[in-house]
Amino acid sequence: MLEVSGLHAGYGAFAVLHGIDLVLRPGEIVAVLGANGAGKTTLNRALSGLIRPRSGRIVFGGVETTQAGHDAIVRAGLIHVPEGRRIFPNLTVRDNLLLGAFLRGRAERGRNMAKVLAIFPRLGERMGQLAGSMSGGEQQMLAIGRGLMAEPRVLILDEPSLGLSPLLTEALFGLIARLNADGLSILLVEQNVIQSLAIAHRAYVIEHGAVALEGPASMVADDPRLKAAYLGLA
Amino acid sequence: MLEIYTAALINGLLIGGVYALVALGLTLIYGVLHIVNFAHGSLLMVAMFAAWVLAEKAGVSPYAALPVVACGMFAVGWALYRYVIGRVSRGEDRAILLATLGVSVVLDNLFLAIFGGDTRQIEGDLTFAMWEVGPLLLAVPKVIAFGVSLVLAGGLWAFMARTDMGRAIRAVAKEPEGARLMGIRPERVFALAYGIGIGCLGAAGCLLLPSFFVSPHVGSVFVLVAFTIVVLGGMGSFPGAVVGGLLIGVTESLGGLVLGESLGPIGISLVFIAVLLLRPTGLFGAAR
Numbered sequence: 001m002l003e004v005s006g007l008h009a010g011y012g013a014f015a016v017l018h019g020i021d022l023v024l025r026p027g028e029i030v031a032v033l034g035a036n037g038a039g040k041t042t043l044n045r046a047l048s049g050l051i052r053p054r055s056g057r058i059v060f061g062g063v064e065t066t067q068a069g070h071d072a073i074v075r076a077g078l079i080h081v082p083e084g085r086r087i088f089p090n091l092t093v094r095d096n097l098l099l100g101a102f103l104r105g106r107a108e109r110g111r112n113m114a115k116v117l118a119i120f121p122r123l124g125e126r127m128g129q130l131a132g133s134m135s136g137g138e139q140q141m142l143a144i145g146r147g148l149m150a151e152p153r154v155l156i157l158d159e160p161s162l163g164l165s166p167l168l169t170e171a172l173f174g175l176i177a178r179l180n181a182d183g184l185s186i187l188l189v190e191q192n193v194i195q196s197l198a199i200a201h202r203a204y205v206i207e208h209g210a211v212a213l214e215g216p217a218s219m220v221a222d223d224p225r226l227k228a229a230y231l232g233l234a
Numbered sequence: 235m236l237e238i239y240t241a242a243l244i245n246g247l248l249i250g251g252v253y254a255l256v257a258l259g260l261t262l263i264y265g266v267l268h269i270v271n272f273a274h275g276s277l278l279m280v281a282m283f284a285a286w287v288l289a290e291k292a293g294v295s296p297y298a299a300l301p302v303v304a305c306g307m308f309a310v311g312w313a314l315y316r317y318v319i320g321r322v323s324r325g326e327d328r329a330i331l332l333a334t335l336g337v338s339v340v341l342d343n344l345f346l347a348i349f350g351g352d353t354r355q356i357e358g359d360l361t362f363a364m365w366e367v368g369p370l371l372l373a374v375p376k377v378i379a380f381g382v383s384l385v386l387a388g389g390l391w392a393f394m395a396r397t398d399m400g401r402a403i404r405a406v407a408k409e410p411e412g413a414r415l416m417g418i419r420p421e422r423v424f425a426l427a428y429g430i431g432i433g434c435l436g437a438a439g440c441l442l443l444p445s446f447f448v449s450p451h452v453g454s455v456f457v458l459v460a461f462t463i464v465v466l467g468g469m470g471s472f473p474g475a476v477v478g479g480l481l482i483g484v485t486e487s488l489g490g491l492v493l494g495e496s497l498g499p500i501g502i503s504l505v506f507i508a509v510l511l512l513r514p515t516g517l518f519g520a521a522r
Contacts, residue, residue: 069419091401
């Protein structure tokens with residue numbers, strides 16, 4: 001579904017990723033773990049075309065997207081729900097959701113809207129409200145809902161639990177597992193290691209811009225190198 | 235006595251409608267996109283000259299020319315953003331400021347070189363046509379300008395509220411990165427929105443021509459009024475631009491009547507200060 005090989009990327013003269021190899025198979029949840037500054041967000045930005053990789057290859061659904069524009073990548077169905085949500089605060093919930101389907105047709109839009117509102121009934125109650133006036137948990141629902149409006153074949157979730165209460169976080173991970181059970185492939189980038197590994201099939205631990213550890217989630221959870229990557233005790 | 239005031243009031247409303255249209259373009263560019271568009275007045279001048287040339291050299295009525303000039307000005311605005319302002323600015327506010335100021339200086343002097351400093355007006359019956367409504371005499375071009383401006387304002391509002399591109403414009407202004415992740419290309423949206431704002435000037439130029447003089451300096455008359463209206467009405471608010479435009483038109487007209495031609499414009503500043511004292515975000519501005 002998504003194959004990354006030898007990916008190098010960074011900002012200006014500053015290199016962040018030093019050759020990442022990663023695979024997401026259809027129907028999987030793959031967790032990408034790592035401390036702050038390890039390069040997780042840079043990886044997401046490269047995958048979704050917000051920055052151009054220096055070298056390496058990204059293949060999505062059998063098509064190379066390494067140098068593709070961000071709009072072509074969205075059109076192909078690789079949807080990135082970013083860290084910090086990046087919803088449109090000055091627009092209503094309805095307008096936010098509709099913009100999620102910016103590149104999709106009218107018919108798909110109505111269908112996706114019904115689907116999203118079935119998953120998040122709360123958003124249905126708030127359709128006319130300005131997105132910026134909602135609580136953090138509701139904004140996170142909206143960010144994911146907006147992503148689902150785009151008909152993802154792969155959904156990248158970047159730090160979705162950031163700033164949420166433990167209760168909301170638990171609900172969120174339940175939701176991610178349900179979306180996956182419905183057939184959606186998910187790349188889950190998280191700081192919340194234990195809960196991520198509980199729902200993920202496989203995991204990659206990234207350290208200093210390279211993959212330090214990879215494998216089935218249960219094995220990664222038990223590996224002492226996981227702690228080392230977080231505590232910087234390599 | 236009362237009739238004079240009523241006439242001044244209605245005259246103010248009529249001219250306020252065109253102010254509103256000029257301000258609508260600006261509230262889109264300045265209020266929504268946050269581009270301080272110093273070229274706004276100069277581009278209105280260009281539109282008025284375009285309508286004047288079509289009327290004098292080709293005999294086309296300004297109203298018939300309106301769709302053509304509006305589309306032409308849209309293209310000018312789009313190209314100006316795409317190839318000059320967007321490129322020079324790289325998203326930096328002061329660079330945008332200098333770029334639009336530079337465009338304005340170039341346009342003003344280019345038209346001064348081509349047309350000279352004389353004021354011009356179209357010849358014809360239209361300019362002096364009047365409608366008698368009860369005891370009042372209404373200048374036909376001003377009534378038409380008022381009506382068309384309000385229709386265009388409504389259309390623009392519907393475009394911004396109900397279409398994908400309208401939503402995208404509002405979204406990109408606040409959250410360009412989020413918009414990119416939806417497959418929206420912010421630089422295209424900006425160029426399009428700037429073009430629409432300038433397209434409004436094309437329409438305004440055609441509506442103004444039958445009742446106003448044109449000269450290369452005419453833009454400065456309108457640009458200050460337009461900025462006042464945008465801030466008064468609330469940055470980026472379309473109802474605010476319309477109500478603000480009407481309010482400023484009426485204030486100007488009544489101020490001229492009460493205080494005289496030279497002291498009259500002080501009324502605009504007084505209303506402006508009063509509104510901002512009571513509502514710092516403008517009449518229709520969202521609280522920050």
